Structures are given as structure tokens and as C-alpha cells.
Amino acid sequence: MEISVVGNVNIDLSAFISHSGNSEENRVREMMFSIGGSAANTAIMLNRLRKNVYLQGAVGKDQFGEMAIEALKREGVNTEHISRLEGKTGFCFSAVSADGQRHLFTYRGVNEADYSIDESSDFYHFGGIRPDQIERQFKNLRMPRFSYNPGGIVTFERGPQVAEIAARSEILFVNESEWRHLEKMMTVKPLIVVTLGAEGARIENGPLVDAYEVKVLDTTGAGDAFNAGFLHGYLADRKGSNCLQIGNLLAALVVSRPGASPTFLYNEVQSLASIYKVQLPSYE
Secondary structure, three states, X not given: OEEEEEEOOEEEEEEEEOOXXXXXXXXXXXXXXXXXXXXXXXXXXXXXXXXXXEEEEEEEOOHHHHHHHHHHHHHOOEOOOEEEEOOOOEEEEEEEXXXXXXXXXXXXXXXXXXXXXXXXXXXXEEEOOOHHHHHHHHOOOOOOOEEEEOHHHHHHHOHHHHHHHHOOOOEEEEEHHHHHHHHHHOOOOOEEEEEOHHHEEEEOOXXXXXOOOOOOOOOOOHHHHHHHHHHHHHOOOOOHHHHHHHHHHHHHHHHOOOOOOOOOOHHHHXXXXXXXXXXXXXXX
């Protein structure tokens, strides 16, 4: 199966900060640049799970655009459908506290520009982009199979439009506060997957599947990794509970390391799955 992940591609600057009572100036313990953006993170994680993945989105004709393309190529993600546009590449500054929690400051840049997408994939996952962008991209797609993770900015700014697109999707990925905002707007509901941070995740009206206990270093990218893990199970026709387990497994791997898409090998996924008795689909 050919999968396309469509949406935000950023460069992340993560600052790991020390605890301080000084309200004006705080010391940074460590800093790192990395690839980021909800779509890029999800594509990287699907690639780690040995899926055939295309990333579709846009970067600017600037140094950060070059950095993003090179980082994605190193990850083995197919970048042939990423547009290079006049303007600035998306950028996210993340301040990460000692307990791994983060505050994000995002510049969306050309992520919000119009770009066309290739229509040959079997399944599309849209990450972090506006409903009107998806509507324009749908003009080239005939009854697409897709999932949607709008993210907080889009959900709270464009709730009714998000609800309209979500009603046509197979899966809507949201966190608890996003779902509370959208729930009353939706008359037609797809499969609703609600992430609950350190508690775990659930399918709406279903039981909670607990998160796996790991030492948390950085929660950036956890939701994107969860989405990749859930889709890995879903596209292999696994039961919802197993899809939630696989999502939680990928999220646990990500939060235990710094950065939104930290490096790990497939055998590390298998090892953690063995510890927690999570059944993984065979890879294609």
C-alpha cells in the first residue's frame, strides 16, 4: 500500500531549559535543530515502521528548506512531491522543561501556501493543515481514503470547517481539548481517536488504553508518532485496541528521547513491543 502524508514540514529549534525562579531570563541546558512539523514527523515514524511513505507539503527557498529536505532524505522519506516555494520554511521553537513538557511557538510559513499533491497514493494522512487547503487538494483526488489530524491551531481557529472535513475522513486524530471543542459541531462522525497524553488514548466511547511507562525527556512529536503507530495497525486491519497499543508504543519511544523525531531502529520497536506484549503487523 502506498501512503502519502500531507501537511506541515518545519525546522524545529528545541531549547531544554533549567528550572529557574527568574522571570526575565532563564538558562538553556542544551539546544538542537531537527526536522519537525506534524506531517514530517508522522512520515518519518511510518518510514521507521517500514511503510512505503511519500511526504507531500511545502518548504521555502531558503536555508531551512534545504535543511528540511536533506534531513528527510537521510531518514529515507520520499521527498519528490515536496514543493519548493517562494517564502519562508515553517519554523517551530520549543522550550522543553526538565520534566519533558514543552511550550511551542510556531511560524507556519509556506505550510499555509497552496500546493498541489500527487494523486496516486492509496491512503492519505493530512497533518496540521487547514480545511480549505485540503478542499483544494481534493480536486485532484477521486473519493480519497484519508485520516486527519488538524492540530490545535487549526482546530480552535476553524472548528466548523474542520468538522466538515473530518466527517468525510476515515479517522480523526485529536487530543481531549480539541475533541471537546469539535464534538458538538459534528453530526457525521468517523472513527474518533482521542489522545490523552501520559494517560494513553482511546477511541471515542471506548475504553482507555494506558500509555507505557518510560522516562520522559521531551513530549514534542509524541502525538505524531502515536498517529503513525495507530495507522500502522489500522492499515493492516488490526482491531482498534491493538492500533491504540501500537500508537502508544511509538509515542513512548519518542518521549524517551529529545526531539520530535529522534533516531531509533525497527528492532527497538520490536524489543519494546515484546516487553509490553504488543502485537505488531508484519511490514510490507
